Amino acid sequence: MTELSKTAFIIQCFxxxxxxxxxxxxxxxxxxxxxxxxxxxxxxxNAGANxxxxxVKVKGADVLPEKFEAAHVMSNGAVAPNKxxxxxxxxxxxxxxxxxxxxxxxxxxxxxxxxxxxxxxxxLEEIVNVLFA
Amino acid sequence: MYSLHKIxxxxxxxxxxxSFRFTIKDFKKxxxxxxxxxxxxxxxxxxxxxxxxxxFEFGKTTDxxxxxxxxxxxKDLDMELISGVVSGIMGQQTSVYLILEK
Numbered sequence: 001m002t003e004l005s006k007t008a009f010i011i012q013c014f015x016x017x018x019x020x021x022x023x024x025x026x027x028x029x030x031x032x033x034x035x036x037x038x039x040x041x042x043x044x045x046n047a048g049a050n051x052x053x054x055x056v057k058v059k060g061a062d063v064l065p066e067k068f069e070a071a072h073v074m075s076n077g078a079v080a081p082n083k084x085x086x087x088x089x090x091x092x093x094x095x096x097x098x099x100x101x102x103x104x105x106x107x108x109x110x111x112x113x114x115x116x117x118x119x120x121x122x123x124l125e126e127i128v129n130v131l132f133a
Numbered sequence: 134m135y136s137l138h139k140i141x142x143x144x145x146x147x148x149x150x151x152s153f154r155f156t157i158k159d160f161k162k163x164x165x166x167x168x169x170x171x172x173x174x175x176x177x178x179x180x181x182x183x184x185x186x187x188x189f190e191f192g193k194t195t196d197x198x199x200x201x202x203x204x205x206x207x208k209d210l211d212m213e214l215i216s217g218v219v220s221g222i223m224g225q226q227t228s229v230y231l232i233l234e235k
Contacts, residue, residue: 041199049170049193050226065139069169069228072202076195083198088165088232090134128134131200 009121010034014101018047021108023054025100030058031120032096037063038127039085039119042074046112047105054102058092063099070103085119087131094120134234135164141219141229145172149223154216160233161210167191167203168229172221180214188220203232 010033014026030037037058042051051070056063073086101116121127138160141153157163166186168174170193176186185206210233219229 065137065230067142067228068137071170071193071195072167073199074195075197075199078196079198083200086199088135088200088203089137 008123009119009127012118012120014099014116014118016103016114017111018103018105018108018114019111021104021106023102023104024114025102026114026116027098027100029096029098030094030118034120035093035095035122036120036124036127037092037094037099037118038121038124039087039131040064040073041084041086041117041119042070043084043115043117045076047074047114048107050107051103051105054104055100056102057100058094059097061092063089063092082130085117085131087119087128091124091128136160136233136235138231138233139228140215140217140231141168141227143227145219145221145223145225145227149225150218150220151227152216152218153229154214156212156214157210157231157233158212160235162234163206163208163210163231164234165203165205165232166230167232168219169221169225169227170194172219172225172227174217174219174229176215176217178208178213178215181216186217
């Protein structure tokens with residue numbers, strides 16, 4: 001079994017302050033030194049359980065289905081940091097492409113900072129073994 | 134590798150229980166299924182002849198790694214009718230996904 005510490009990967013973070021229950025857009029270019037997007041996670045425990053990932057797109061293509069429940073990619077502190085990613089999608093070939101995430105929290109009650117983490121790698125086979133081990 | 138396919142999405146009506154049926158083209162295998170937390174899922178393949186899940190409860194907790202939450206199995210597809218029932222609290226926003234492989 002491959003160990004995560006031996007793989008070439010990076011966790012890129014998108015941050016956005018959530019200030020109401022409307023749709024918020026997070027937009028950023030992915031690290032051009034990495035070739036595949038293989039995982040997504042939301043680390044913020046302030047985000048409501050009914051939060052929605054309205055769209056997650058790279059190069060105009062959907063990474064996740066529209067209106068995907070954010071709870072599917074959220075974990076609490078009991079989950080090891082390297083196991084917090086959701087990876088049940090086809091790895092997306094990337095090359096410094098722009099990623100757009102549209103997020104909404106219908107139960108928003110107070111401002112908080114949302115952090116979405118994406119896992120990028122150059123070594124597809126090894127990282128997939130780690131993610132699903 | 135994998136593709137997510139939403140097979141049900143909506144507010145649970147009919148006393149919190151909704152049925153669905155569909156056929157999938159362009160994919161050869163189903164590798165798993167998952168749905169919103171706090172609902173029960175029944176899933177049948179082969180035009181109703183094979184029951185894969187019977188009122189399986191998906192939990193709401195987030196203390197399990199996201200990649201481990203789906204029910205994982207392997208089922209070859211051959212243009213068959215897939216059907217199921219999802220049940221929970223009436224009015225609950227619910228979605229059900231299949232993990233498909235080409």
